[in-house]
Structures are given as C-alpha cells and as structure tokens.
C-alpha cells in the first residue's frame with residue numbers, strides 16, 4: 001500500500017484534489033482528513049476538558065462544544081496560544097491518522113490518502129511515499145477563502161500568517177500541483193499524478 005499526503009496552503013485546492021484522487025482510485029483508496037479529525041476532537045469530552053483547562057471556559061460555546069470562532073479570532077493569531085492549542089490537537093490527529101493507516105492496510109487498500117493541511121508546520125512527521133503540495137498564488141488563495149468561507153480579508157490574512165509561505169512548501173514537496181487555472185487543468189494534473197499507480 002502506498003501512502004500519499006496532500007498538503008498546501010489554505011484555499012489552494014487541497015480538498016478538490018483529494019476528491020478528484022478519490023474519484024480516480026474509488027474503492028482502492030482509503031481517505032483520512034486531518035480537518036475532520038480536528039472537528040471530531042473538538043467534539044470529544046476529553047479534548048474539550050483540556051481546552052477548558054488551558055484556556056478557560058471562553059474556549060467552550062454555550063452549548064458545551066468548542067467555541068471555534070473564539071479559537072479562530074483570539075487563539076490563532078497569537079503564536080504562543082496557538083502552540084498551546086496545537087499541543088492539544090496534534091497528538092489526537094496524529095493518533096487518528098495512524099489508526100486510519102492501519103485500518104487501510106487491513107482492508108487491503110492500494111492507497112492511503114491523508115489530507116494534512118499543516119503537514120510541514122507540524123514538522124513533516126507523517127510518513128509518506130509521496131507528499132503532494134497543492135499551491136496557488138496568494139491573491140487567488142485570499143479570493144477563494146473569502147468566497148467559500150465567507151471570511152473577511154483581515155481574517156484570511158490571519159489564517160495565512162499562521163501558515164508557512166507556500167514557496168517553502170513547494171520547495172520541500174515531492175510533487176506540486178499548481179492550481180491557479182481552470183478546473184480542467186487541475187483535473188489533468190491529478191490524472192498525470194495518479195496514472196502510474198492506477199496502472200500498477
């Protein structure tokens with residue numbers, strides 16, 4: 001079984017590439033999403049307790065879940081607080097990833113596809129046969145994030161400042177998908193990347 005990591009910048013098209021790859025491989029691939037693992041962690045009693053212990057009750061919403069807006073607006077822009085949040089979330093996400101990889105092996109998958117947006121920021125510790133960076137120019141990143149997430153420009157820049165510059169990710173990538181163009185160009189690049197493994 002091959003393990004591929006999909007990473008890149010916010011709004012660059014990681015989820016779109018992941019979806020296209022899953023369409024190509026269909027049942028032969030097993031998908032893991034770090035964003036979904038974070039969402040799941042933020043619903044678990046153990047993580048919520050840790051969050052409240054570190055940040056106080058403001059980290060929780062009135063309904064008892066995580067207060068994502070507060071985390072995004074207050075914790076994310078402050079590198080010290082962000083590190084504390086990451087120290088809670090990253091071990092949970094990495095454990096879930098390794099469990100999913102074992103599950104994929106067990107069902108005889110040909111490909112384990114892990115979408116890990118912050119692969120490099122968290123130290124590149126997820127082992128992979130191929131790390132694919134999905135990249136686009138900053139202006140396009142900002143536009144896509146504003147359009148699809150309904151965020152204002154200032155919030156988008158806060159997200160982007162919490163991430164490595166896309167150039168640093170491109171430098172370290174095993175493969176790069178440049179996604180500034182039309183969807184047809186993205187699809188063609190994905191097919192080129194997937195073909196050797198599809199034919200193996």
Ligand SMILES: CC(C)(COP(=O)(O)OP(=O)(O)OC[C@H]1O[C@@H](n2cnc3c(N)ncnc32)[C@H](O)[C@@H]1O)[C@@H](O)C(=O)NCCC(=O)NCCS
Pocket residue numbers: 009010011034035038068069071072076082085086089090093116117118119122159162163
């Ligand atoms: C505070 C949180 C929960 C608020 O989430 P929110 O709903 O606003 O954003 P969402 O999770 O949808 O992320 C939107 C995009 O922003 C970027 N982003 C999100 N979190 C971070 C972060 N901590 N650092 C840098 N970029 C981030 C990513 O590209 C992501 O795809 C979120 O910002 C966060 O810290 N998530 C944890 C990210 C993480 O640790 N992932 C595991 C390793 S990949």
Ligand SMILES: Nc1ncnc2c1ncn2[C@@H]1O[C@H](COP(=O)(O)OP(=O)(O)OP(=O)(O)O)[C@@H](O)[C@H]1O
Pocket residue numbers: 008009010011012013014015016017117144145148179180181182183186
């Ligand atoms: N080549 C493209 N042409 C037009 N729209 C695109 C293209 N690539 C991606 N998009 C759109 O841009 C938005 C962001 O793409 P996507 O969700 O795949 O990015 P992402 O890197 O996963 O983002 P995030 O980090 O915010 O989760 C989506 O609405 C997607 O449909």
